[in-house]
Amino acid sequence: MSIKLEHVNYIYSPGTAYEIHALKDICLELKDGEFVGLIGHTGSGKSTLVQHLNGLVKATEGRIYFHGEDIYGADYDMRRLRSKVGLVFQYPEHQLFEVDVLSDVCFGPKNQGLSAEEAQERAKAALAMVGLGEEFYYQSPFELSGGQKRRAAIAGVLAMEPEILVLDEPTAGLDPKGRDEILNQIQKLHQEKGISIVLVSHSMEDVARYVQRIIVMNQGEVLFDDVPREVFCHYKELEQVGLAAPQVTYILHALREKGFFVDENATTIEEARDTILDALRSGRQA
Amino acid sequence: MIRDITLGQYYPANSILHKLDPRVKLLATLTFIAALFVAKGWPGYLAATIFLVVIIRLSRVPFSFMVRGLKAIVMILMITVVFNLFLTPGDKILVQVWKLKITDVGLRTAIFMAIRLTYLIVGSSVMTLTTTPNDLTDGLERLMGPLKKLHVPVHEVSMMMSIALRFIPILLEETDKIMKAQIARGADFENGNLIQKAKNLVPLLVPLFISAFRRANDLAMAMEARCYHGGEGRTKMKPLIYARRDYAAYGVVICFLAVIIALRVVL
Amino acid sequence: MVQAQGLVYEYKKYDEEGRETEVTRAVDQVTFGIQKGDFVAILGHNGSGKSTLAKHMNAILTPTGGTMWVDGRDTREEDKLWEIRQRAGMVFQNPDNQIIGTIVEEDVGFGPENMGVPTKEIWERVEESLKAVNMLKYRHHSPNKLSGGQKQRVAIAGVVAMHPQCIVLDEPTAMLDPNGRKEVIRAVRALNQVEEITVILITHYMEEVIYADKVLVMDQGRVVMEGTPREIFSQVEKLKSYRLDVPQATLLAYELKRAGIDLPDGILTREELVEALCQSN
Incomplete structure (x- = not known):
C-alpha cells in the first residue's frame, strides 16, 4: 500500500471559458515495488495525474493517501512527500543550472537539509546509478551530450532517495541506443534498488518490454489497468483512442487469422519469436 | 496572476472592430485616452461610458474578458483611490476618522480617477483584443514610418x-x-x-x-x-489600406472628441 | 538537385584568450547526390553530424572543405544565398521555435513576404500550402493553441509557400507524440508524391524511413551506409553498431531467421512479414 488515489478530479481554470476537466474520478493504487507504465496520448491527463502524486498539483476533488496518510491533511509535510516521490519531468535536462554536474545533483539533497558532505555522498551514488562516473563530476552540465544531460538530470532526482520514481517520457528525443540505455538503467534501479517506477510514455513497444502493469489514460479517465498482455488484447479499442498496441500484437493476430497456431498475447519480440517458432515447428495449423 | 493580463492578447471574433485598420484603432485609442483626461463632470463621463459600451458591444468580445484585464491593476487602482480619497483637501468634510478626512472634492476626484483608470485599461484592452499583434505592430510601423528618415x-x-x-x-x-x-x-x-x-x-x-x-x-x-x-x-501579405469603414471610424472618433470638448466648454 | 562533393565541416573551439583549443569535424568527407523528386532519408544517432549536414543544404552553414551544390548553385556564393534558401526550404525540430507569426496564415505568409511576392499571390500561396498539409481550417488560429503535429504542419506549409524544389526536414518528429508523427509523415509523403517536391528527411525513427527511395546512414560525420530501405534494414547488426535500430517487423524477421526460419532479406512492414511466413510454411 504505497500511493492510493480516491475519486480524484482535477479541473483547469474552473468557471472560465477555458475550463478543462483534466482528470475524471480517478481511483488507483500504486503498490510498493511495482513497475507501472502510464500510457495515453497528449492531453489524456497523464502528465496532470503524475503531478498529483507528489502534490505539485492539488486535486479539485478527491483524496490521495501516501502510506495511508492523507496528503491533503492539515499538517502533512508536503516537502517530505516530494522527496519520497521523485518526479522527473519531460526534457529534465532543461532544469540543469549549476556550474558542474556534481553540484547540480546535490541541489535536491541540500534542499532536504543534508550537510554538504552527505549531499555529495548521495549525489555520487546517484550519478553511479545512472552510469555517470567520476570523470563527469566537475564538467559543466551544459557540455554533456543529450543522453548524458538527461541522465544527470535523472540523478538529480535520484539523489533525494525517493521510494517511487515517476518519469514523464524519459526517452523523448533520444536516439534508439540512448533510449535503450535509459530504459535499461531504469529497469536496473527497479531490480537492484527496489524503487517503484511509474513510466509515462506514448510508446507501447518501450513499455511492453519493461513494465508489469499498464494504466491507459484517455480523456482524463483510466481506460485500462492490467498486465500488458491483457491490455494489448484490447488493441482495437486502443486504436480507437489514438493509441496502438505493439507491432508484434498485430503480426501475431494476423498470423492467427491465417491459421497459425500462435499465442497472440505475446508482447515482446522475444516472446513473439518463440511462439512463431513453436507454431512453425509443430507444423500443425490450428 | 500574470495570466490575467489581457493586454496584448488577441480574441478572435468576426466583428467590425476586428476588421478596422490597426492605425485607426491605435489613433482612436490614443484619442479616447486623451478624451478621458479632457472630460470633466458627469456628462463628459457619461458620454465616454456610452462610447465605451457601444465599442465593447461592437467588438463581440465577452465583457468578462475585458474585466479580467483589470485584475492586474487592482492594486494600482486601490492606491490611487485611497490617496485621492483621503488626501484631497475640500470644503465639506463628509467623514473624519482620527486625522484622515474624506471631503466632497476628495470623493469626487477619487471616483473620477477610478473611472479614468478603469476606462483607460478597458479601452486599450478593446484595441489589443480585437487586433492581432502582427496588425498592431504593422500599424505602429506605418504610423512611425516618418521616423525612418531620422534613422x-x-x-x-x-x-x-x-x-x-x-x-x-x-x-x-x-x-x-x-x-x-x-x-x-x-x-x-x-x-x-x-x-x-x-x-x-x-x-x-x-x-x-x-x-x-x-x-x-x-x-x-x-x-x-x-x-x-x-x-x-x-x-x-496584409498591407494596410484604408477602406471606407476606416474613414467612417475616424469620423466617429472625431465626433466623440468634439462632444467631450463641447461638454467641457459648455459646462 | 542536392549534391555534395568531399564535404567537410569543422567546428572550432576557442579558450578565453581566443586561442584555438579543439577542432571537431562534424561532417567528414561526405559525397552524395540527390535526384529531383526523390524521397531521401538520412539516419544517424544524436551527434552523428546529420543536422550539421542538413544545415549545409540551405546555406545556413557553408562547408569548410569540399563543395555543396543546391540546384546547381554553390552554397558558398553569397549572391546566390537567397536563391538557394528559396529552392531548398528547411523545417526544424522544435515546432515552437520556428513559427514567427501569431496567426497561422500570417506565419505561412512570412517566407513569401521576405521574397517580395506580390500581395495577391501571397494569399494564393498561403491558401494552397495550408491545403497541401491539410491545415486550411486552422488558418485563423493562434499557433499556441495547436498540437505539436499541427504546428509542425504549419511550419511545413510555411516552407511550401516559398515554392521550393526541395524540403529538408531536420528531425521534424523528434518532439511529437505518435499521432503527431503520423500526421507529419503523411503530409511530407503527400508533398513528395503529389507536388513532386524533393524531400530530405532526417530522423532516428526507423518506421519513418520505410517509404524513402534512398537511405543514407551517418556516423561520426561520415556517410557509412547508402541504399534502399530494404538494403539498409537487412543489415541489422551493422545498424545496431551505429546506435540505430530497425523497424519492429524487421527485427522480428531477423530474430526468426537467426533461429533458422527461411525468410527473405529486408522485410519492412508487418504485412510483408505475415506474407513471407505464410509462404515459408
Whole structure:
C-alpha cells in the first residue's frame, strides 16, 4: 500500500471559458515495488495525474493517501512527500543550472537539509546509478551530450532517495541506443534498488518490454489497468483512442487469422519469436 | 496572476472592430485616452461610458474578458483611490476618522480617477483584443514610418515587438514548468527573506535564460532559412489600406472628441 | 538537385584568450547526390553530424572543405544565398521555435513576404500550402493553441509557400507524440508524391524511413551506409553498431531467421512479414 488515489478530479481554470476537466474520478493504487507504465496520448491527463502524486498539483476533488496518510491533511509535510516521490519531468535536462554536474545533483539533497558532505555522498551514488562516473563530476552540465544531460538530470532526482520514481517520457528525443540505455538503467534501479517506477510514455513497444502493469489514460479517465498482455488484447479499442498496441500484437493476430497456431498475447519480440517458432515447428495449423 | 493580463492578447471574433485598420484603432485609442483626461463632470463621463459600451458591444468580445484585464491593476487602482480619497483637501468634510478626512472634492476626484483608470485599461484592452499583434505592430510601423528618415530602425523594432508577443505565452509556460521541476527537487520559492528569495530564484532563472537564448538562436536560424533579410524588398501579405469603414471610424472618433470638448466648454 | 562533393565541416573551439583549443569535424568527407523528386532519408544517432549536414543544404552553414551544390548553385556564393534558401526550404525540430507569426496564415505568409511576392499571390500561396498539409481550417488560429503535429504542419506549409524544389526536414518528429508523427509523415509523403517536391528527411525513427527511395546512414560525420530501405534494414547488426535500430517487423524477421526460419532479406512492414511466413510454411 504505497500511493492510493480516491475519486480524484482535477479541473483547469474552473468557471472560465477555458475550463478543462483534466482528470475524471480517478481511483488507483500504486503498490510498493511495482513497475507501472502510464500510457495515453497528449492531453489524456497523464502528465496532470503524475503531478498529483507528489502534490505539485492539488486535486479539485478527491483524496490521495501516501502510506495511508492523507496528503491533503492539515499538517502533512508536503516537502517530505516530494522527496519520497521523485518526479522527473519531460526534457529534465532543461532544469540543469549549476556550474558542474556534481553540484547540480546535490541541489535536491541540500534542499532536504543534508550537510554538504552527505549531499555529495548521495549525489555520487546517484550519478553511479545512472552510469555517470567520476570523470563527469566537475564538467559543466551544459557540455554533456543529450543522453548524458538527461541522465544527470535523472540523478538529480535520484539523489533525494525517493521510494517511487515517476518519469514523464524519459526517452523523448533520444536516439534508439540512448533510449535503450535509459530504459535499461531504469529497469536496473527497479531490480537492484527496489524503487517503484511509474513510466509515462506514448510508446507501447518501450513499455511492453519493461513494465508489469499498464494504466491507459484517455480523456482524463483510466481506460485500462492490467498486465500488458491483457491490455494489448484490447488493441482495437486502443486504436480507437489514438493509441496502438505493439507491432508484434498485430503480426501475431494476423498470423492467427491465417491459421497459425500462435499465442497472440505475446508482447515482446522475444516472446513473439518463440511462439512463431513453436507454431512453425509443430507444423500443425490450428 | 500574470495570466490575467489581457493586454496584448488577441480574441478572435468576426466583428467590425476586428476588421478596422490597426492605425485607426491605435489613433482612436490614443484619442479616447486623451478624451478621458479632457472630460470633466458627469456628462463628459457619461458620454465616454456610452462610447465605451457601444465599442465593447461592437467588438463581440465577452465583457468578462475585458474585466479580467483589470485584475492586474487592482492594486494600482486601490492606491490611487485611497490617496485621492483621503488626501484631497475640500470644503465639506463628509467623514473624519482620527486625522484622515474624506471631503466632497476628495470623493469626487477619487471616483473620477477610478473611472479614468478603469476606462483607460478597458479601452486599450478593446484595441489589443480585437487586433492581432502582427496588425498592431504593422500599424505602429506605418504610423512611425516618418521616423525612418531620422534613422530610427522602425521595421526592426516592430519585428522585435511582434516576436516578443509571440513568445511571451511560451516563456510563461516554460517558467511554470521549470518552477515545478525545481519544486519537485525540493526548491522553495515562497519562504525566506528577500535575499534568500532572490538566491532561490537562481535555479529558475538560469534554465529560463538558457532556454530563451536557445529559442532566440533557433528562431533566428528559422527566419534566415525562410529568406528573412530585414525590411528591404519585403512585401506584405496584409498591407494596410484604408477602406471606407476606416474613414467612417475616424469620423466617429472625431465626433466623440468634439462632444467631450463641447461638454467641457459648455459646462 | 542536392549534391555534395568531399564535404567537410569543422567546428572550432576557442579558450578565453581566443586561442584555438579543439577542432571537431562534424561532417567528414561526405559525397552524395540527390535526384529531383526523390524521397531521401538520412539516419544517424544524436551527434552523428546529420543536422550539421542538413544545415549545409540551405546555406545556413557553408562547408569548410569540399563543395555543396543546391540546384546547381554553390552554397558558398553569397549572391546566390537567397536563391538557394528559396529552392531548398528547411523545417526544424522544435515546432515552437520556428513559427514567427501569431496567426497561422500570417506565419505561412512570412517566407513569401521576405521574397517580395506580390500581395495577391501571397494569399494564393498561403491558401494552397495550408491545403497541401491539410491545415486550411486552422488558418485563423493562434499557433499556441495547436498540437505539436499541427504546428509542425504549419511550419511545413510555411516552407511550401516559398515554392521550393526541395524540403529538408531536420528531425521534424523528434518532439511529437505518435499521432503527431503520423500526421507529419503523411503530409511530407503527400508533398513528395503529389507536388513532386524533393524531400530530405532526417530522423532516428526507423518506421519513418520505410517509404524513402534512398537511405543514407551517418556516423561520426561520415556517410557509412547508402541504399534502399530494404538494403539498409537487412543489415541489422551493422545498424545496431551505429546506435540505430530497425523497424519492429524487421527485427522480428531477423530474430526468426537467426533461429533458422527461411525468410527473405529486408522485410519492412508487418504485412510483408505475415506474407513471407505464410509462404515459408
